[in-house]
Amino acid sequence: MELAESLDGRLLFAVPKKGRLHQACLDLLSGSDIQYHRHTRADIALVKNLPMGLVFLPAADIPTFVGEGRVDLGITGRDQVAEHEAGTPPTPTTGVEEVLDLGFGGCKLQVQVPAKGSIHRPEELVGRTIVTSFTNLTEAYFRDLEGAAEEKPRLRTTVKYVGGSVEAACALGVANGIVDLVESGATMQAAGLKAIATVLDSTAVLVKSKRPSDPKLVDKIASRIRGVITAQKYVLCVYNVERSKLDQACKITPGKRAPTINPLEESGWVAVNVMVTRKDIAVVMDELDALGACDILVTKIDNSRTQA
Numbered sequence: 001m002e003l004a005e006s007l008d009g010r011l012l013f014a015v016p017k018k019g020r021l022h023q024a025c026l027d028l029l030s031g032s033d034i035q036y037h038r039h040t041r042a043d044i045a046l047v048k049n050l051p052m053g054l055v056f057l058p059a060a061d062i063p064t065f066v067g068e069g070r071v072d073l074g075i076t077g078r079d080q081v082a083e084h085e086a087g088t089p090p091t092p093t094t095g096v097e098e099v100l101d102l103g104f105g106g107c108k109l110q111v112q113v114p115a116k117g118s119i120h121r122p123e124e125l126v127g128r129t130i131v132t133s134f135t136n137l138t139e140a141y142f143r144d145l146e147g148a149a150e151e152k153p154r155l156r157t158t159v160k161y162v163g164g165s166v167e168a169a170c171a172l173g174v175a176n177g178i179v180d181l182v183e184s185g186a187t188m189q190a191a192g193l194k195a196i197a198t199v200l201d202s203t204a205v206l207v208k209s210k211r212p213s214d215p216k217l218v219d220k221i222a223s224r225i226r227g228v229i230t231a232q233k234y235v236l237c238v239y240n241v242e243r244s245k246l247d248q249a250c251k252i253t254p255g256k257r258a259p260t261i262n263p264l265e266e267s268g269w270v271a272v273n274v275m276v277t278r279k280d281i282a283v284v285m286d287e288l289d290a291l292g293a294c295d296i297l298v299t300k301i302d303n304s305r306t307q308a
């Protein structure tokens with residue numbers, strides 16, 4: 001049987017086939033116990049333990065496939081969803097719905113110009129040439145600026161598409177400015193550019209079509225993925241504290257919903273069990289220690305099932 005035929009009746013889930021989001025998505029699949037075998041170079045893989053198929057696609061194409069309902073679920077950047085919607089506005093039955101912010105793949109879509117040049121504001125690029133992979137968002141952004149500009153007749157900004165290495169465009173004399181993604185800023189600095197405006201902030205998102213083939217399975221997968229993301233984001237903190245200091249301790253560790261408090265055999269003392277965001281745990285431990293809490297233990301959460 002052809003692989004494409006064996007997808008019949010299966011929920012389709014699109015995953016970036018390469019690039020910045022690829023590995024984090026594979027880790028999410030593994031944490032969600034979505035088991036599959038992908039043949040070398042194949043872009044489709046059957047899931048062994050669920051009625052699903054995985055489709056490996058460029059992140060930029062995922063909103064199109066999910067938006068048209070060809071694929072039920074997908075992971076891509078919010079920037080890619082916005083770019084797609086700026087070119088193909090959603091209707092009541094087409095377009096994607098965001099299910100979950102996945103927290104990774106954080107970056108900004110920014111207007112950039114030569115750091116040593118004479119342009120300092122995006123308005124100064126009106127009527128000039130911009131190179132980008134995000135032509136729909138860039139056109140919408142500059143149409144707004146053109147509308148606000150005083151010049152009559154209205155100046156038109158030229159927006160040209162390139163698929164990658166956008167940052168080379170100014171040095172090569174193809175553009176006066178670019179619109180590209182920035183995370184650390186290293187690519188921008190290496191190309192002698194500086195950011196002068198932000199078009200959009202982005203993170204990776206789980207999206208679904210407006211008419212998924214199996215809504216219950218979509219909910220199950222979303223719940224598993226949410227559990228993995230929560231487990232990555234939080235650690236479990238356990239400590240003992242005198243009951244008289246419990247109010248102050250709970251202010252330091254309010255928990256995701258609320259801390260669990262259990263009395264100790266030793267009178268006047270309680271044990272507190274609470275989820276703390278991983279990034280804050282060192283400061284939280286310092287504060288608990290200063291308060292007089294003791295036996296402060298922190299453990300990693302392997303997986304979880306929690307509400308949003």
Ligand SMILES: Nc1ncnc2c1ncn2[C@@H]1O[C@H](COP(=O)(O)OP(=O)(O)OP(=O)(O)O)[C@@H](O)[C@H]1O
Binds near residue numbers: 020060203
């Ligand atoms: N530097 C970055 N840091 C974090 N996230 C990023 C970064 N660059 C891109 N992303 C996110 O990853 C998505 C895919 O971008 P990426 O450039 O990795 O894809 P690609 O063009 O398919 O891959 P490649 O660049 O390897 O050809 C972007 O839409 C954005 O949401």
Ligand SMILES: O=P(O)(O)OC[C@H]1O[C@H](OP(=O)(O)OP(=O)(O)O)[C@H](O)[C@@H]1O
Binds near residue numbers: 020166180183184
């Ligand atoms: O601010 P930074 O941390 O330097 O990241 C930004 C760079 O990352 C992305 O490109 P990527 O490296 O994925 O390759 P591409 O240019 O081929 O898209 C983006 O297009 C920038 O070029």
